[in-house]
Amino acid sequence: MSDEIREIESKVAPPTINCPNCESMLPHELGEITCVVCSAISRIDHKPTRDNWIDEKVSCPNCPKILRVGVDERPCALRCSGCETVFKITPSIVKVEVSCPSCERQLRIRPRPGRRRLDCPACSESFHVTF
Numbered sequence: 122m123s124d125e126i127r128e129i130e131s132k133v134a135p136p137t138i139n140c141p142n143c144e145s146m147l148p149h150e151l152g153e154i155t156c157v158v159c160s161a162i163s164r165i166d167h168k169p170t171r172d173n174w175i176d177e178k179v180s181c182p183n184c185p186k187i188l189r190v191g192v193d194e195r196p197c198a199l200r201c202s203g204c205e206t207v208f209k210i211t212p213s214i215v216k217v218e219v220s221c222p223s224c225e226r227q228l229r230i231r232p233r234p235g236r237r238r239l240d241c242p243a244c245s246e247s248f249h250v251t252f
């Protein structure tokens with residue numbers, strides 16, 4: 122028996138919302154969100170995401186049981202009704218595809234607000250993306 126809490130990544134992500142102040146992408150969260158670019162605070166809520174979070178089904182990491190999460194926030198803790206294992210549902214990691222302007226290869230990246238430099242693994246060109 123290990124007492125390490127296992128984590129399962131949620132499949133449900135909140136929508137992409139841009140900061141009303143500076144148009145940068147906000148983190149994929151709900152609630153009071155601070156823009157990492159301009160520090161403006163926005164109150165973001167999205168009922169369909171909350172409903173999908175409540176209804177999301179995950180399989181227990183320890184037994185074959187499928188569980189309905191039943192909680193409208195991420196991260197959250199869940200106890201398996203079959204084997205009593207407690208585990209954590211972590212927020213979904215949103216990825217987007219951008220194409221390299223030089224060789225057009227699609228890169229799957231985790232968007233972070235603001236401007237950042239990417240190095241294409243195929244042609245080693247560097248380019249900037251802004252979210």
Ligand SMILES: [Zn+2]
Nearest residue numbers: 140143156159
């Ligand atoms: Zn902003």
Ligand SMILES: [Zn+2]
Nearest residue numbers: 181184201204
């Ligand atoms: Zn279980």
Ligand SMILES: [Zn+2]
Nearest residue numbers: 221224241244
């Ligand atoms: Zn490239």
